[in-house]
Amino acid sequence: MVTASWYLILAAGLFTIGAVGLLVRRNPLIMFMCVELMLNAVNLTFITFGRELGDIGGQVSVFFVLVVAAAEVVVGLAIVVAINRRRPQATADDLSALRG
């Protein structure tokens, strides 16, 4: 019997993988994928709670999160494209003009 807590634990695991990946990986595209993974882990959490509580609010929230995630990727990719025009193949480590 798969209970709600299994889904919650899976979501927590996915969220952790995303968070750790974002901190560890240096390629901007992989970092975006990690953000997506974190957001989708939240979506799974919302759906699970919505079903457990018998409340439509959790599922409706997922739609909003999907829209936000799409908008976020558009902006992020635009910034990456702008950087890549200037210096191709840049990783997060190459961006180090700002420090002090």
Place this chain on the structure above:
Amino acid sequence: MLSVFAQADIPDIQWLPLIPHLVMAGAAVVLLTVVSLAGNRLPGWFASAWTVAAGLGVLATAIPVWLRVDQEGPSSTIAGSIGVDQFSVFIIVVLACTVILTALVADGFLHRESLDAPAFYVLLMLSAAGGITMASANNLIVLFLGLEILSLAVYVLVAMHLRRAESQEAGIKYFVLGAFASAFLLYGIALVYGATGSLNLIDIEGILRGDELGDNGLLLAGMAMLLVGFGFKVAAVPFHAWTPDVYQGAPSPVVSYMAAGVKAAGFAALLRVFFAGFGPVADDWQPVIFGLAIASLAVGSMLAIVQNDVKRILAYSSISHAGFILVGVQAATDDGVASVLFYLAAYAAMAIGSFAVVTVVSGPGDEGTGLDSLRGLATRRPLLAAGFTVLLLSQAGIPFTAGFWAKFEVITAAVDARSFWLAVIAMLAAVVAAFLYLRIVVAMFLDAPDPDAPRLRIPRGPALAITIVVLFTLAFGIYPEPLLNLANDAFLLITFTAPH
């Protein structure tokens, strides 16, 4: 299929309180449409004048909302998802003034740097519209949407100086860390939803008041994650790492908006969620805010001293200001809310003015932001130096400036809430921070100017903006009662009552 729609309840909507939201967002959309249709036929000043007019429109439409709430008391609209209270009106006014002043500051800057001017103003207004939504959201998902509208526009604004590598580096750093923090905030919302079964802050408050959920693991984890997300937006230590880099790399007028507007919207959302929603479990979150406040005060004031770039110094000072505001939040009283609102208004003026001076002084390419670019400013431009000095003294909290009353109010709120240690540390941090502001003043007045320095041009827009904020700072420094009274009247939808 049709019957499904027929059954759907259309919630009751009060339109009056929504007009400021609609004016700000609508002005952005109209400007975008007009500019893309009319293109080059518009005069150069059109976009900034439009933005100033939109800001004034928001101010004008906020007044009837304030008066109506004064008479009828706070309420909520659109099925309880938007709070109609004087707290949100206060923040809307702060955001509208921020937009007006930033548009003035940006006017000369965008011409100098030959950047795409209309896009800047469209994004500025969209971001402020998100901030307005954040400040009045009474539902956690609406709050998240407001936060994302605010943030997505700012990510683009930060990266918009395409010829400066630093601007794009700042953009990607802010974007990645911002998205990371948003994900934490959202996970926090999901966990709070799981623990309480509702996304509506009034319902959450009712559930927490009735039940003993204080030691519920889901709720505690959710509140912690929400604090991570808000801590990032308001640049509180330990979530501040992006601040110096982004402030240094972003175009200077954008920084003035970030320091004033984004911080105000972030603190407004934090106050609303934690006071209105999690008020009954204040004992759980007060110690965490206590820690964040001390860390922000210490790190902000200490690390600012070793910086040599004015924008980095002001970035660390904004972290220390976040610490002071958290002192007011930690008090968890109605006086605390009022002191935070007063601080946000006073800090918005100081921050916009300071970054306006940096915008003017930095020169072509937005490059000259080192401390040495300010050397001898008093002989080169005496009035500009005098105005900047007033703003810096206000940031330091010297009497007869609005900054003094801001610090006085938060520390009084902390003492009244019996947080004596926090008050002592805040006063020590104010002393340490005063040193770094004096360092800038000394560079302006005592150091000799560079004889080869080109003549400094001060465009009309920034000059007007700096004049306004200096007058504001002095006027409310000498006679703070009107603003204090407004902040004291700006109650939240649910009057906060501490559980002790």
